[in-house]
Amino acid sequence: MATSATGGTEDAVLLRYEEAGPGTVAVVTLNRPEKLNAWTHAMRTRLVEAFAEAGRDERCRAVVITGAGRAFCAGQDLAETASFDPDDHAAAEGWIDDFATLYRAIRGLDKPTVAAVNGVAAGSGFQFSLLADLRIGHDGVRMGQPEVRSGIPSITGIWAMWDILGKAKTIEFTLTGELVDGAEAHRLGLLTALVPADAVLEEAVALAGRLAELPPGAVALTKSRLRAIDDAALEESIDAAKEVHRAAYATGEPQREMRRFLEKRR
Template sequence: MSGENESVTYRVEDHVAVITLNRPEQRNALNFDAYDRLERAFRQAVRDPDARCVIVTGADPAFCSGDDVREIMAGPKPAIPPPPTVRHAPTPAAMAALECDKPVIAAVNGAAVGWGMELALYADIRIASEKAKFAELFIKRGLTCDVGGFYRLPAIVGPAKAAELLFTGDVIDAEEALRIGLVREVAPHAELMDRARALAARIACNPPL
């Protein structure tokens, strides 16, 4: 269990672990601390014998707006800049999410853009609030996405639609996400976590092995 003031919180109730990005004033943008805590939260879920299913979400009003560019750009720089090529290895937080051996549900309560969309893609199941928005914004900043966009997105929505989203950086709403198969369902905003918890409970009641 983690504190209310932490950038990422972890709680378990009825065998469901809830990982919450908790920087609402920054629309849950990820700085170095949040990336580190997110990685640790997924690792904790793997080790936690009480956790049989995981929900990842954000403190309203957003799911995750990607990198906190201001803080990250102000942070320490590598001695030798990396070459401008496609990233070959997932980031540590991405690897922790991908290696989580518990079923993961993303309860997308608002904007899931940039690395926030990557995080949603790492989940096994995505449920969207009617207020959700999705975008692979990396192209707008001359960057490449993480492995979510390269590998998970084409598998979920098909290669052509994935290429369109990656090459344009277009923002799509919850209904469009449902139409292309990116999300399982669209819920009224006030019901999102109840829907996610109900599904998680159905999963968690099965034998964990």
């Protein structure tokens, strides 16, 4: 049962609480279903705020992240980045900083996080799902890293995938841009469990409720150690992403490929 709800800029991110176990579970919903929940700057900003709110709320003992409609998150809204000026290096760097802030926000939660992956999780949306502690999905899920097809180098994506997939599969995902279905995602360890499509959110909240019953101090300290293991690798990948994206956008190739993609959709 929802105990409270708050919206954000144009309600692009919704935050509500459900009773579960000894505390409550915060349910954070990406809410741009007409755009497959593709990111914008405003959306990322509100999402960081929602995580901070859930982190401060003493009632909250676990967090579930999901997407409205038929997608978890299709990644960056290309309409926002296709117009980057090739000579404006600060724009590409600011874009990476935006994602770095978001990634640190979800990783920084001392409470367990569960991604309820419904439909498409692609590009940075795919990366983001991998930052949750656990992931529930269904057979129809499509997960992967198609950024190269839009002329966008995958740099933080390599970091996000490496420990789960290993070198060979990370190379395959980044260079082919292919998406895998739910069964293959589960086999590869990208999904923790497979459930019927109409039960994904319910099962994710139930799992978060069980995690909420664990001693919070032990959970927080365990998560702190898990972060410490690869914090340096994240920071290195962010620095590398700035350098690589600055070089990529200076060529104009990502902008051309994104405009071509958007034209095809029209």
